[in-house]
Amino acid sequence: xxxxxxxxxxxxxxxxLESVLREIGLSRYHNRHPLxxxxxxxxxxxxxxxxWALNRYCYQAVIPRKDAMILSHAEDPAFRAEWxxxxxxxxxxxxxxxxxxxxxxLATGLGLDRDFVASQRGALPATRFAVGAYLSFCTDxxxxxxxxxxxxxxxxxxxxxxRVPAMLARYDYVTEDILEYFxxxxxxxSRDADYALAYVRQHADTPEKQQxxxxxLVFKCDLLWAMLDALEQAYGDHGHIPPGAFDPKQP
Amino acid sequence: xxxxxxxxxxxxxxxxLESVLREIGLSRYHNRHPLxxxxxxxxxxxxxxxxWALNRYCYQAVIPRKDAMILSHAEDPAFRAEWxxxxxxxxxxxxxxxxxxxxxxLATGLGLDRDFVASQRGALPATRFAVGAYLSFCTDxxxxxxxxxxxxxxxxxxxxxxRVPAMLARYDYVTEDILEYFxxxxxxxSRDADYALAYVRQHADTPEKQQxxxxxLVFKCDLLWAMLDALEQAYGDHGHIPPGAFDPKQP
Numbered sequence: 001x002x003x004x005x006x007x008x009x010x011x012x013x014x015x016x017l018e019s020v021l022r023e024i025g026l027s028r029y030h031n032r033h034p035l036x037x038x039x040x041x042x043x044x045x046x047x048x049x050x051x052w053a054l055n056r057y058c059y060q061a062v063i064p065r066k067d068a069m070i071l072s073h074a075e076d077p078a079f080r081a082e083w084x085x086x087x088x089x090x091x092x093x094x095x096x097x098x099x100x101x102x103x104x105x106l107a108t109g110l111g112l113d114r115d116f117v118a119s120q121r122g123a124l125p126a127t128r129f130a131v132g133a134y135l136s137f138c139t140d141x142x143x144x145x146x147x148x149x150x151x152x153x154x155x156x157x158x159x160x161x162x163r164v165p166a167m168l169a170r171y172d173y174v175t176e177d178i179l180e181y182f183x184x185x186x187x188x189x190s191r192d193a194d195y196a197l198a199y200v201r202q203h204a205d206t207p208e209k210q211q212x213x214x215x216x217l218v219f220k221c222d223l224l225w226a227m228l229d230a231l232e233q234a235y236g237d238h239g240h241i242p243p244g245a246f247d248p249k250q251p
Numbered sequence: 252x253x254x255x256x257x258x259x260x261x262x263x264x265x266x267x268l269e270s271v272l273r274e275i276g277l278s279r280y281h282n283r284h285p286l287x288x289x290x291x292x293x294x295x296x297x298x299x300x301x302x303w304a305l306n307r308y309c310y311q312a313v314i315p316r317k318d319a320m321i322l323s324h325a326e327d328p329a330f331r332a333e334w335x336x337x338x339x340x341x342x343x344x345x346x347x348x349x350x351x352x353x354x355x356x357l358a359t360g361l362g363l364d365r366d367f368v369a370s371q372r373g374a375l376p377a378t379r380f381a382v383g384a385y386l387s388f389c390t391d392x393x394x395x396x397x398x399x400x401x402x403x404x405x406x407x408x409x410x411x412x413x414r415v416p417a418m419l420a421r422y423d424y425v426t427e428d429i430l431e432y433f434x435x436x437x438x439x440x441s442r443d444a445d446y447a448l449a450y451v452r453q454h455a456d457t458p459e460k461q462q463x464x465x466x467x468l469v470f471k472c473d474l475l476w477a478m479l480d481a482l483e484q485a486y487g488d489h490g491h492i493p494p495g496a497f498d499p500k501q502p
Contacts, residue, residue: 002372002495028494121253125473126480129380136387218495222376225493226481229377233484242476243279244253244469 003027004218008210014201017210021148021197021217025155028221031162035228035236040162042170046110047248049171051235053107054246055127055227057117060103062131064090066138066146073143082195089188102181109178122246126230130223137219141212144203148216151200152224153193157186254278255469259461265452268461272399272448272468276406279472282413286479286487291413293421297361298499300422302486304358305497306378306478308368311354313382315341317389317397324394333446340439353432360429373497377481381474388470392463395454399467402451403475404444408437 007020030036038044039052064087071087074080092098107117116122138146160182167174204213234241241247258271281287289295290303315338322338325331343349358368367373389397411433418425455464485492492498 005372034491121256124477125470126377126381126477129384129474129477130377132387133380133383136383219376222493222495223380226375226377226380229481229484229493230477233480236489238487238489240285242473242480244473 002218004214006211007214008207011207012210017204017213018197018201020214021151021200022154024214024217024221025152028218028225029152029155029159030221030224030228031155031159033225033228035232036159036162040166040170042166044171045248046171046173048231048235049174050107050110050112050248051231051246053103053110054112054117055123055231057103057107058120058123058127058131059134059227060090060100061118061120062135064100066135069135069138070143070146070150073146079199085188086192089184099181099185106178106181109175110173124230124234124245125242126233127227130226130230134220134223137216141216144200144209145212145216147196148200148204148213149220150196151193151217152220153189154197156189156193160186160189253469255465257462258465259458262458263461268455268464269448269452271465272402272451273405275465275468275472276403279469279476280403280406280410281472281475281479282406282410284476284479286483287410287413291417291421293417295422296499297422297424299482299486300425301358301361301363301499302497303482304354304361305363305368306374306482308354308358309371309374309378309382310385310478311341311351312369312371313386315351317386320386320389321394321397321401324397330450336439337443340435350432350436357429357432360426361424375481375485375496376493377484378478381477381481385471385474388467392467395451395460396463396467398447399451399455399464400471401447402444402468403471404440405448407440407444411437411440 004020004024008017012020035052039049044052067083067086067090071080071083074083088098090099092101104114104117108114120128134149137149141149164179164182167179168176200213204210233239234245235248255271255275259268263271286303290300295303318334318337318341322331322334325334339349341350343352355365355368359365371379385400388400392400415430415433418430419427451464455461484490485496486499
């Protein structure tokens with residue numbers, strides 16, 4: 001079922017491995033999801049954007065924890081010093097002036113209550129399961145696989161370049177100020193993805209490890225996709241909200 | 252957002268705790284999900300039933316593993332001897348003549364390939380994340396919470412009594428033979444649920460433990476609900492199948 005299931009069977013050069021990884025992004029990254037197109041073409045209601053921001057917060061909140069898990073598996077101090085930057089980016093100096101705080105600014109800028117978002121109480125169970133699967137993956141799998149699962153960042157500058165101008169143009173209540181989260185992300189993501197890609201190119205030196213790297217990136221793309229699927233199922237035009245989850249009509 | 256979030260604040264008698272748990276089932280068990288009603292009213296296509304059976308297999312397959320995890324946390328030999336029956340029910344004498352094998356019989360009876368189903372390759376990522384969350388819950392939480400999360404079995408005789416006669420009546424290709432999985436389940440589930448309920452009534456003896464028990468059952472209901480949500484999003488009339496997942500039109 002998965003066109004990448006045997007991609008590394010005969011072994012790949014680092015360049016060929018990188019090509020497969022970039023193909024995965026082209027076919028499976030969540031900028032291909034219908035919900036992303038609805039967002040960038042101005043078709044979402046404010047309630048649907050709120051649901052997106054509120055659920056995505058759960059993902060943002062787990063990023064430094066999964067990166068800490070990766071640090072805990074890394075024996076090389078130089079690797080740890082580089083990877084640590086990701087945690088600094090998200091937590092900032094005091095925990096609340098980095099990427100997570102800027103995501104909260106986006107959520108509150110869309111009209112949500114800060115503490116409610118941070119509590120994650122209104123998030124979809126499916127969001128929690130996906131985010132939990134990411135933390136479990138980085139806990140249970142090899143360092144190489146956990147690093148490879150971060151490679152969706154190779155594609156994030158593209159989705160941000162699609163999302164930000166479109167949101168500013170299509171939704172009159174969306175301002176540059178509340179989208180501040182995205183401002184440093186393309187530079188940070190490119191730096192991080194370059195490092196992770198070089199690591200993967202160097203360390204995936206057997207067909208088995210190459211396949212594990214490929215599977216890790218497919219897993220991560222599936223996860224981001226499933227998060228948008230869950231939003232569509234709950235808040236889409238034919239959706240129904242599961243019991244207990246955020247309801248834009250009963251804020 | 253969750254009407255049961257503070258239900259045990261002032262402490263509950265065992266009977267009052269049981270009442271709250273039964274209320275959770277009434278409002279949140281997945282026999283309330285629209286997909287269950289579609290199934291029992293004959294509205295599902297064969298492909299949609301296949302997708303249900305194939306994804307639900309992942310859940311069946313993890314049950315003995317989560318029960319083994321519960322055994323591993325139990326210090327009381329009498330508890331282990333009782334709880335062990337669940338593993339025996341699902342695995343049978345040789346691994347392949349218990350509940351899991353009977354679920355495969357259902358899936359193949361609906362026209363699916365046995366090895367394909369058992370490989371879980373075509374399952375939705377969202378199914379995998381939900382099932383993984385169940386195993387993680389039983390790994391990370393207290394024995395009491397893991398036991399409480401099994402209490403959805405209190406409600407399973409009801410859903411089975413709704414599902415089986417309706418499937419036989421509404422789908423001409425569904426026979427008693429392929430629904431053999433469900434035959435022993437009401438008796439097994441009642442026995443298991445009675446034991447788990449008595450355990451919970453006895454051991455949840457503080458407001459904190461009672462709330463943890465309530466939250467565990469809500470978590471489990473949310474999980475079963477999310478599995479049906481994922482099926483609806485992928486295979487419903489307005490659905491779209493995520494990349495790589497089972498496609499009834501391309502078997």
